[in-house]
Amino acid sequence: MHIPDGFLSLPVCLAMGLVSLVILGIALRQVERQFADRLVPLMGVSAAFIFAAQMINFPVLGGTSGHLLGGTLAGVLLGPWAGTLAVMVVFGVQALLFQDGGIVALGANLFNMGFVGTFLGYYLYRGVRKLLGGKSWLAMATGTAVASWASVVTASALVAVQLALSGTVNLAVVLPAMIGVHALIGIGEAILTVGVVSFLWRTRPDLIFEPLAPILTAVPPIQESIHGR
Amino acid sequence: MGARGRWVVAGLGLALLVAIVSPLASPDPDGLERVAADQGFAHREVPSWAEQLPFAEWFAGYALRGLADPAAAKIAAGITGTLAVFGLAWGAGAVLARARGARRP
Structure with a gap:
């Protein structure tokens, strides 16, 4: 779903770039403030895995393919802020080293494929997991499944809206097409x-x-240990 | 190597393994490329500014230049990218962790 340069208008790219820059700034500060040191290597491993997995396109429907976006995965493993930083590294390297996704469109790509997964995906995962009792594998898996599916579909809808705002294509045409294939x-x-x-x-x-x-x-554990004595 | 070192190596190893099998990926257009082709705006794509960067002398998309075999070129690009992302993400986390340590006396 990497948007190449040329698909989006400059104002849309600038707006999305600004939004992504602000989110990145907050993410850097949040990770500095509260990310557990012992999880720092996990940022490297998660980002590396997401990068590699994004190279594996799987076939979906006659002649179309898709690949992991990984935002929700990053959010579930690292939390929303460190997850955001990890996927930002992935999309940055893809755009700069491998010309995958535009440079002008990078802000839009970061927002759509990254932040939507690390935030919407993460909070949806937590919400669904909590709703189902939280501790069981089923609750975790259901939350993860719903969140990752919804984040991809939401990302595709956002791409459609950005394309329409750019005057590239009519929203009534592109929105159902994008949502349909990304569902x-x-x-x-x-x-x-x-x-x-x-x-x-x-x-x-x-x-x-x-x-x-x-x-x-x-x-609670402290209280338990006190009462237990 | 402690338990922590082992899972980092295992995780990175898995990522590299995925990069190595990347030539098996479907060559079909992805969702957006398909919609762009179907709805007639695929031609609007312009070359990325990244093609002006020195990296473009090494990589043509996910392919290391100079390797005749496309699968080998893709694997080489995949391994390079995986290691670069691994180092940058770990490095970013480590720098931030150090900044926090420096601020707290």
């Missing part, structure tokens, strides 16, 4: 993301991001 690609995203997160869930559950809520999460 299928999103299934691939969901399968891959659930697969990776489930594998870690079994082998290294400590690598799945849990938000720092020191007061809420730390108090």
Whole structure:
């Protein structure tokens, strides 16, 4: 879904670039303030995996392919802010080293394929997981599946809106087409993301991001240990 | 190597493995490329400014220049990109962690 240069108008690119720059600035500050040191290598590994996985296009429908976007995966593993930073590195390297996705359109690509996954995807995942009780694999997997599918479809809708705002194509035509094909690609995203997160869930559950809520999460065990004595 | 070092190596190894099998990926246009072709705006694509960068002398898209075999060229590009992303993302995290350490006495 990488938008090449030429598809979007300059004002749309500038607006999206500005939005992405602001989000990036906040992400840098947030990671500096609160990201656990021990998870820093996980940023490298997650970003590397997402980059490599994005090279694997899988066929969806007669003559069309899709690939993992990875925003939701990054959000689930690293949390929304560090996840944002990780996918930003991925899209930056793709655009600069491999001419994949435009340079002028980079802000739009970062927002659509990155931030939508790391934020909408992450919070949707948490919401669904909480709704289903939170602790079970099923809750985690359902949250991950719903979030990754929805983030791909939302990203495709945003691309359609940006194309229409740029005067490239009519929204009434491009929106259903983009959503239609990405509703299928999103299934691939969901399968891959659930697969990776489930594998870690079994082998290294400590690598799945849990938000720092020191007061809420730390108090009950301390109380238990006091009462237990 | 501790448990932490092992999973970092395993994770990076898996990513590199994925890059190595990348020539098996579907060559079909992706969702956006398909819609652009179907709806007649694919021709609007212009070359990326990145083609002016020195990196473009090494890579033509996901292909290392100078390798005649397209699969080998793609694998080489994939491995380079995977390692670059790994180093940059880890480095960014490490720099930020150090900045935090420096601020807290």
